[in-house]
Amino acid sequence: MRRASVQRQTKETRIEVELDLEPGTASSITVPNGFFGHMLEALATHAGIGLRLAAQGDTDVDLHHTVEDTGIALGEALAGALGERRGVVRFAHAYAPLDEALARAVVDLSGRGYFVWTLPPELEQAWVTREFPLTLVADFFQALADRGRLTLHLTVVAGRNPHHVAEACFKAAAVALRQAVALRDGAGPHSEIPSTKGTLAR
Numbered sequence: 603m604r605r606a607s608v609q610r611q612t613k614e615t616r617i618e619v620e621l622d623l624e625p626g627t628a629s630s631i632t633v634p635n636g637f638f639g640h641m642l643e644a645l646a647t648h649a650g651i652g653l654r655l656a657a658q659g660d661t662d663v664d665l666h667h668t669v670e671d672t673g674i675a676l677g678e679a680l681a682g683a684l685g686e687r688r689g690v691v692r693f694a695h696a697y698a699p700l701d702e703a704l705a706r707a708v709v710d711l712s713g714r715g716y717f718v719w720t721l722p723p724e725l726e727q728a729w730v731t732r733e734f735p736l737t738l739v740a741d742f743f744q745a746l747a748d749r750g751r752l753t754l755h756l757t758v759v760a761g762r763n764p765h766h767v768a769e770a771c772f773k774a775a776a777v778a779l780r781q782a783v784a785l786r787d788g789a790g791p792h793s794e795i796p797s798t799k800g801t802l803a804r
Contacts, residue, residue: 604783606682610675614667615659620652621679623783627652634661637734637765638669641772648698648776649783665733666741673742677715677749680783687711687802689789694781698774703761705770707754707778713802715748721758721767728764736764739771751802752782 604623610616629646631653633639646653655676659668684690695708719740728736740756747754756775761767786793795802 604683604685606679608675608679608682610671610678612667612671614663615657615671617658617671617675618654618656619672619675619679620654621676621683622652623683624652625650629653629655631655633657633672634659634668635665635733637731637768638665638672638738641739641768642672644769644772645776648773649780651780661733665738669738670741670745673745674749677746677751680746680750680752684711684783685803686795687713688795689785689793690796691782691784691786692796692802694778696774696777696781697759698770698777700766700770700773701763703763703766703770704759705761705767705774706757706759707771707774709775709778709782710753711751711782711802712753713751713797714753715751716753717744717747718755719743720756722761725758725761725764725767728767730764730768734768736768739768743771743775754778 606621608619629652631639631642657668657672692711697706743756756771758767
């Protein structure tokens with residue numbers, strides 16, 4: 603069963619994650635910011651995963667610690683659920699539009715955490731809401747890629763509205779992840795690992 607649970611607690615945050623990679627599993631997400639919760643719901647929905655996530659953090663400081671630590675915990679849960687990564691598709695890419703915004707995500711379940719974030723210069727200092735700068739999207743996916751041990755290239759191809767841009771990014775990443783973690787036809791627990799070096803776990 604491709605499932606994993608992670609609990610992360612620091613002086614700044616407390617995060618609990620239960621992740622199920624099998625489609626059709628219900629999700630429940632509780633975080634201290636409505637927009638971030640909306641993005642996580644979009645991620646779970648379009649990735650086709652079951653996600654039970656509860657996060658608390660020092661939001662009196664700002665949202666950074668909570669968003670980043672959620673990415674860390676979710677990445678660790680993803681790595682745990684993937685195990686040795688036998689039989690996975692591994693490589694995937696997806697585009698997601700939202701009105702004028704367009705995002706592209708390219709994923710490799712490489713066993714190495716690497717994140718590349720590209721967006722138009724005029725959006726580099728944009729804010730989605732008064733509490734949520736667009737840079738937090740990059741912080742979240744940087745943490746997810748690092749702890750999930752995957753390569754993720756996330757590119758904002760076009761966009762004007764920061765809300766649309768952020769949502770397109772989460773949806774594109776979700777669709778690419780859904781494709782990458784899928785099992786190839788006939789794949790099972792003893793399937794080959796899709797790597798010439800024979801491992802994606804280290």
